[in-house]
Amino acid sequence: MAFDRAPLPVFPLDPRHPHAVDDHREALVADLDRALASDLVQDGAVAGAGEAVYPDVPPADGDHGDVVGARHLIHAQPRNARLEIWAKQGPMTTDPTTDAFTRLVDLSHTVEQGMVTLKGYPAPLICDYLSREASRAVYAEGTEFHIGRIDMIANTGTYVDSPFHRYADGKDLAELPLESLADLDAVVVRATERGGRAIGADAFAGVEVRGRAVLVHTGHAAKWGTEDYFVGHPYLTRAAAEHLRDAGARFVGIDTLNIDDMDDATRPVHSALLRADIPICEHMRGLELLPDRGFRFFAVPVKVKAFGTFPVRAFAILDPSSPRAE
DSSP states (O other): OOOOOOOOOBOOOOTTOTTHHHHHHHHHHHHHHHHHHSTTSTTSOOSOTTSOSOTTSOOTTSOOTTOOOOOBOOOOOGGGOOOOOOOSSSOEEEETTTTEEEEEEEOOOOOOTTOOSSTTSOOOEEEEEEOHHHHTTTSOTTOOOOEEEEEOOSSOSSEEEOGGGTOTTSOOGGGSOGGGTSSEEEEEEEOSSOSSSEEOGGGGTTOOOTTSEEEEEOSGGGGTTSGGGGSSOOEEOHHHHHHHHHTTOSEEEESSSOSSOTTOTTOHHHHHHHHTTOOEEESOOOGGGSOSEEEEEEOOOOOOTTOOEEEOOOEEEEOTTSOOOO
């Protein structure tokens, strides 16, 4: 099958996304190869097979310099459909039956041996329960497995608090409805330019939060892994928490050490939100990659009975037609 060359619009590299080029080069090529092999591009016009379709992406082993991200659109026009492949910080998914294209954005820190989430609390211990070497005595020749073991406190990495974390009679992780954790319409509230640490109710003025996950972007996540992360973190005020509760927020997340002022031992934000069965996510990352609205949010912990908090792989699914963060 012959393909004629089509115009290939290439967009400038985006310095806000430091993981795009290397992490997802192979996924992009694989996506394109699958598209070329599918009926999506039959009788259409696409870049010639075997030719360079990402001319502005440097070689994998090259010196990238300031090159840290890319977005590409590749157009094919079979049956009046259009194929678009995006490459940013996260992998893309496509639905050929609807021509719908979305992007996944990881909003969680990586849990690893020795990491410190909260000063004074133990780091996770990650080790083998059954090593690959030991497993060889159990399985057939050439077959081996690894079974890992992890010892960690619940408040490790990016985690979700259930009401049981604060209240003995509150819902534990196993009792949280999935509707409060997954496939939530979401908004981002920007608090990166505010003076002082306290984020009051005024930060949410004019923002429709009812039934939505509300993610507060402070920029504090940039200090993760340094001593500065544990000092002077931004937080919500009691008034902000009461506003979110009364306005019908379904979930509240923040990219800082704690959603409360840790100098206030009453923890008014945890108290107000968790009493209202509103889960809280702390230590988020990547909120700068999200648009202010127009995405779905997920932060589902393991279903553990009599447990109030657990790490999550929080992520967002973006609609490419939505306004993007600037």
